[in-house]
Structures are given as C-alpha cells and as structure tokens.
Amino acid sequence: xxxxxxxxxxxxxxxxxxxxxxxxxxxxxxxxxxxxxxxxxxxxxxxxxxxxxxxxxxxxxxxxxxxxxxxxxxxxxxxxxxxxxxxxxxxxxxxxxxxxxxxxxxxxxxxxxxxxxxxxxxxxxxxxxxxxxxxxxxxxxxxxxxxxxxxxxxxxxxxxxxxxxxxxxxxxxxxxxxxxxxxxxxxxxxxxxxxxxxxxxxxxxxxxxxxxxxxxxxxxxxxxxxxxxxxxxxxxxxxxxxxxxxxxxxxxxxxxxxxxxxxxxxxxxxxxxxxxxxxxxxx
Numbered sequence: 001x002x003x004x005x006x007x008x009x010x011x012x013x014x015x016x017x018x019x020x021x022x023x024x025x026x027x028x029x030x031x032x033x034x035x036x037x038x039x040x041x042x043x044x045x046x047x048x049x050x051x052x053x054x055x056x057x058x059x060x061x062x063x064x065x066x067x068x069x070x071x072x073x074x075x076x077x078x079x080x081x082x083x084x085x086x087x088x089x090x091x092x093x094x095x096x097x098x099x100x101x102x103x104x105x106x107x108x109x110x111x112x113x114x115x116x117x118x119x120x121x122x123x124x125x126x127x128x129x130x131x132x133x134x135x136x137x138x139x140x141x142x143x144x145x146x147x148x149x150x151x152x153x154x155x156x157x158x159x160x161x162x163x164x165x166x167x168x169x170x171x172x173x174x175x176x177x178x179x180x181x182x183x184x185x186x187x188x189x190x191x192x193x194x195x196x197x198x199x200x201x202x203x204x205x206x207x208x209x210x211x212x213x214x215x216x217x218x219x220x221x222x223x224x225x226x227x228x229x230x231x232x233x234x235x236x237x238x239x240x241x242x243x244x245x246x247x248x249x250x251x252x253x254x255x256x257x258x259x260x261x262x263x264x265x266x267x268x269x270x271x272x273x274x275x276x277x278x279x280x281x282x283x
Contacts (some may be wrong), residue, residue, distance in 0.1 A: 002176075016112050021069075021089040022058055028076065031123060046075040063094040069167050084112045101202045123175045128207040131214060132160055136168045137177050137188065140270045145184035157218050211270060233278070248273045 008057040018024040056062040069090040073083040092104040153160035
C-alpha cells in the first residue's frame with residue numbers, strides 16, 4: 001500500500017515558498033492524492049481523526065492546532081528547519097494580534113533569508129516597514145544630482161536625520177526600487193513588488209497606523225495651502241458601505257492617474273482614506 005512515508009513527491013514542494021500554511025497543505029494534499037492516496041489514508045498516516053479534518057482547515061472554518069501541526073511535520077518528514085518554519089507559519093496564519101503577527105512574520109522572513117533564492121525577494125518586503133521609504137523613493141527622482149542627506153532630511157515633515165536618509169537610500173538601491181547614474185541622479189526602476197495578501201496586510205497595517213500617527217503629530221506644521229483634511233459622519237447600510245468603499249477605490253485610481261500624468265511634480269504627498277464604523281446597531 002502506498003503511504004506518505006513512501007511518497008516523496010512532497011519533497012518537490014518547497015515549504016519555504018509559502019507564507020500561508022493552508023496553501024501549503026492544499027498543494028501537498030493534491031500531490032499525495034494524485035499519487036493514489038486517499039484523504040483517509042493521509043489522515044491515518046498523520047494520526048488525526050475526523051472526516052472533515054482537512055476540508056475544515058482549508059476552508060478556514062477551523063485552524064490547524066500547534067499539536068496537530070507537529071504531527072503533520074513529523075508524518076511528512078520535515079527536517080528541523082522545515083518544522084520550525086512550518087510551526088511559525090501556522091502560528092502566523094492563526095494569529096489575530098497585529099503585534100504578534102509582525103513578530104512571527106519577521107521570524108518567517110529571517111528563515112527564508114538564509115536561502116539565496118528568497119533573500120532578495122524578501123528584501124523588498126521592507127518597503128513599508130518605514131513610513132519614509134515610499135516617500136524617499138518618489139522624492140529622489142525630483143532632486144538635482146548629489147543633494148546631501150542632511151538637505152534631503154530637512155525636506156521631510158517631520159524632518160529626518162541624515163543617517164535615516166542614507167540608510168533609506170541604501171535600502172532602495174539594494175532592493176532595486178531606484179537606480180543612480182554616474183552623475184548622481186536618481187530614477188525609479190519599477191513599481192512596488194506585490195506580496196501575498198496575509199503578508200502585505202500585516203506590513204501595511206503598521207504602515208497605515210504609523211502614517212496616521214505622524215499626520216496627527218505634524219498637523220499644526222501645515223498651513224491650509226499645504227493640507228486638505230475633511231471628514232463626514234453618516235449612517236450607511238451594508239450595501240451603501242460597500243458602495244462608498246468602491247468610490248474610494250475609484251478615487252484612489254483617479255489620483256494615481258493624475259500623478260502619472262503630472263509633468264512637473266515638486267512635492268511628494270500622502271493621501272489617506274479612512275472608512276471605519278464608529279457605531280453599529282445591535283452591539
């Protein structure tokens with residue numbers, strides 16, 4: 001009888017390619033089933049019970065517990081590094097607290113960083129780790145050649161220290177977000193690298209929170225000519241809420257189109273939209 005321990009098709013699936021443990025499980029299960037194993041045989045090989053064990057995990061209705069994750073790792077022949085990565089992946093996928101998710105994500109990226117094929121790819125994930133990286137990326141091409149880090153730092157609100165500017169430029173160059181010609185002039189090389197949803201949501205959540213914090217800190221530093229802040233409080237149904245969400249998405253695309261067509265930009269701006277529920281009936 002064909003068993004998981006005898007089936008090495010799963011060796012062809014590299015766990016370090018994954019940020020979502022459910023995607024990894026799905027690919028492994030499909031590989032094992034193609035080789036002739038039934039879900040029942042796979043479950044028996046792991047030592048877990050329940051006719052819907054995998055289906056409930058894959059559809060998100062239940063998490064894979066740490067105890068069962070260890071059983072999976074052992075049954076599927078993971079080595080020590082793979083097991084540690086898999087267990088962190090499971091914890092990351094199940095965690096809801098944004099701070100603990102970020103800690104787990106750093107562990108996952110650190111483990112991938114030991115492998116050359118992922119090191120450069122993951123370097124780009126740091127793009128939103130500092131609020132000023134995206135600003136610096138768009139600002140550098142607007143500047144004349146060889147502007148000092150001190151002068152660039154004074155252009156920011158709030159101002160940056162020269163070491164922050166220097167490390168930011170170094171990161172953008174190493175990650176390929178900008179290039180510098182022989183005359184010292186910078187230009188943008190590519191659009192933002194896309195990341196898996198669960199990864200980007202973890203990174204972007206902190207990025208957005210930091211920008212909101214900074215906006216509050218520097219509010220009084222701007223005159224009415226340099227800021228536009230408005231808000232509206234209204235009652236919406238679920239359907240209307242989704243319509244407003246769509247309108248915000250549409251406006252965002254229009255703003256990006258305006259920016260792309262601008263032939264003489266002289267500043268880098270942060271435009272934020274917040275659509276949040278302040279009170280909800282029945283709570």
